[in-house]
Amino acid sequence: MHLPDDFIKQMKPRLGEAWDAFEAAMHEPHTRGVRFKQHTVDTQLATQIKANIPPSIVPLLEQPVPWTNTGYYIDLTAPLGKTILHEVGAFYLQEPSAMAVAAAVNAQPGEYVLDLCAAPGGKSTALADQLSGKGTLVVNEIHPARVRILAENIERMGVSAAVVHNAPDTLARAWPNAFDAVLVDAPCSGEGMFRKDPQAIAAWQPDAPEICARRQREILDQAVQLLKPGGRLIYSTCTFNPQENEQMMAWLEDAHGLTLIDLPDWPGWTSGCPDWADGRPSLAFTRRLWPHLARGEGHFVACLTKPGHLATPAxxxxxxxxxxxxxxxxxxxxxxxxxxxxxxxxxxxxxxxxxxxxxxxxxxxxxxxxxxxxxxxxxxxxxxxxxxxxxxxRPEQAKQVIQLDASAAAAYIRGDALSYTGEQRGYALVAYEGFVLGWVKAVAGRLNNLYPKGWRNSHLI
Ligand SMILES: C[S@@+](CC[C@H](N)C(=O)[O-])C[C@H]1O[C@@H](n2cnc3c(N)ncnc32)[C@H](O)[C@@H]1O
Incomplete structure (x- = not known):
């Protein structure tokens, strides 16, 4: 992997003594992670969480991601994306540093939450877990092809959310002052994707940070309109340069009167760097993950509040x-x-x-x-x-549930009818390792398979 020369020219003087460690880390393999649904978790303790994870997945997990209680590192070759349990939304494959963003949003049940730049849905699905079905989650994506992938992931992960497809200014006109929390996981120059995706290197140009910053300011102008007075705006990028990070947050405080608030000290993360903007101390409330300091690809996260007090909904x-x-x-x-x-x-x-x-x-x-x-x-x-x-x-929510073993689960996902000697009749859920796979109609001697034809798959493990 060859870092772009102009990227080196921009970042080396900023990082100073840390440059060598950063550059060495950029030549290491990238990291990979998996995030489980909150409802698999009945404790905050990572060691005990494992007990609630489907048994067949446990051997594929490395250590927990320290800034979330539902994420694990996995080996680059772990075939988690090819499993039945991935297909039915038991977990989401997510870059580990990106998992901190939902922790910064900290959505509370009952809130109105908007994920403004949501596709493919990594953060949306985590926000839905935080709301646990109580509240309103709207996920928006401007790009027509990407909004379809977002909708598929929302469905696969069993998420309670509305999927909308708009430019941010359209939403701001329709829903002014409507949300307790708005997440802007901004389109950015993607310097944190360099290790993972060679195309991110090919697409990077010296003026990418400035071009992206212009677009981010436009999105943020609208995000502020969408927030209730007193609401929280969470901003994140997967890039390293300060134009899209600290400098953007300084601009947001000045242009819209928002106030940065301190984020948790996630293990391995550092404070943002005030000196990379105008030196204001509040920029130290932002957080950065650097790949030479923590196991992740790189992220910037900030949380700001809009002036005013939270009022009742319109x-x-x-x-x-x-x-x-x-x-x-x-x-x-x-x-x-x-x-x-x-x-x-x-x-x-x-x-x-x-x-x-x-x-x-x-x-x-x-x-x-x-x-x-x-x-x-x-x-x-x-x-x-x-x-x-x-x-x-969840299996326990249904009156009729039939538990399947691994081979029956594979047969179900293939679309086969299953033989049946039990007493249940009519619609029932079938479940495997604690997760619902879909519906069957139970008749004497047989379970008629209602797994959708377009979803059937013979190649899962
Ligand atoms: C970093 S990605 C979002 C990743 C997503 N939050 C996740 O965790 O899976 C940024 C998204 O912003 C969208 N986007 C691009 N231009 C935009 C604009 N002008 N307004 C709003 N969103 C935009 C992109 O299509 C992209 O899906």
């Missing part, structure tokens, strides 16, 4: 066709012990019921890819459950 503006429909509620109650709140009053579109994840946010003026996840298809007043509903559920 009045509800109902534009959706909500269904407090008895047949639907009866059907849901017959299937589930515990019904996720957004599933109670779904939105119907072309005979498919979608969970309603937008809370009080009005739909007018916003391009919505999915107001929620598909729950069921309606056919002659009967409901056929959708895969996305299954993936939102």
């Amino acid at each position: 009045a509800k503006e109902t534009q959706t066709r909500e269904r407090n429909d008895k047949t639907w509620l009866d059907w849901l109650t017959a299937q589930l012990h515990e019904i996720p709140a957004p599933c109670l009053s779904p939105i119907e579109h072309k005979n498919v019921l979608f969970s309603n994840e937008l809370g009080h946010l009005p739909l007018r003026g916003v391009r919505v890819l999915r107001a929620g996840t598909p729950l069921a298809t309606k056919q002659n007043n009967r409901y056929i459950p959708q895969q996305a509903l299954a993936l939102r559920l």
Whole structure:
């Protein structure tokens, strides 16, 4: 790997004595990580978390990522992306330093949270875990192809969120002062991706930091409008230069009157460098991960508050066709012990019921890819459950659950019918190692496989 000459020219004088260690680390192999769903975790202690992870995955884990309680380092060759459990959203493969961003957001159940630059969804899926189904999570992506990948990951990970597809200024016009927390995981010059992705090196130009900074200022102008007074703006990049980091935060404090607040001292992270901007002490409240100081590719994270006090949400503006429909509620109650709140009053579109994840946010003026996840298809007043509903559920939430072993789980994901000697009849969830795989319809002697045809796969382990 050859670092761009102009990158060396820019960074070497800044890093001074630390340059040699940084350069040596940039020639080491990159790091790789996996983040488990919060609901697999019933303790804060990393050593005990492992006990709640699917047994077949445990041997593939190295040590915990120290700044999160749900992440582990994994070997570059660990085939986690090819497993059945990855397919059904038991975990998300994520670059370890990126895992700190959700910790900085620290979303609280009940909050309105916006992930403004969300695709492919690494941080969105972590924010959803923090909200644990209580609150409103909106994930936005401007790029048409990337928003589809985001929606797929939201569905695969069983996330309670609305997926929207807009430029930030459109959202700011539609939803001013609407969010308790807005995450701007900004498009950046990607210097922290150099080890992992040779294309990031090829795409880097000497003026990349300045070009990216211009775009980041435009996004941040809109992000501030979207925040409630007193709300939090979390900003992150995976790049090293100060134009997109400390200098951007100094600009944000001055241009919009926001105030930087101190972030936790995550092990191995350092404070941002005030001297790389105008020396203001508040820049030390930001955090940086350097690859020569901690195991990760590199990240910058900051959290700021908007002046004012958090107020109550704007009045509800109902534009959706909500269904407090008895047949639907009866059907849901017959299937589930515990019904996720957004599933109670779904939105119907072309005979498919979608969970309603937008809370009080009005739909007018916003391009919505999915107001929620598909729950069921309606056919002659009967409901056929959708895969996305299954993936939102924990096995214990359903009235009928059939546990599968590894070979039956593989057969299910392939799309095979499964023989069955049990007593359950009708729709049931099938689960493997504590995670829901999908729906079956149990009849005498057989489980009819409802795993969607387009998802079936014979090559998973
Ligand atoms: C660093 S990536 C986000 C990664 C994501 N948060 C995750 O954790 O998976 C930045 C995203 O911003 C999007 N983006 C690019 N230009 C944008 C703009 N002008 N406004 C908003 N988002 C933009 C990119 O398409 C990209 O998906």
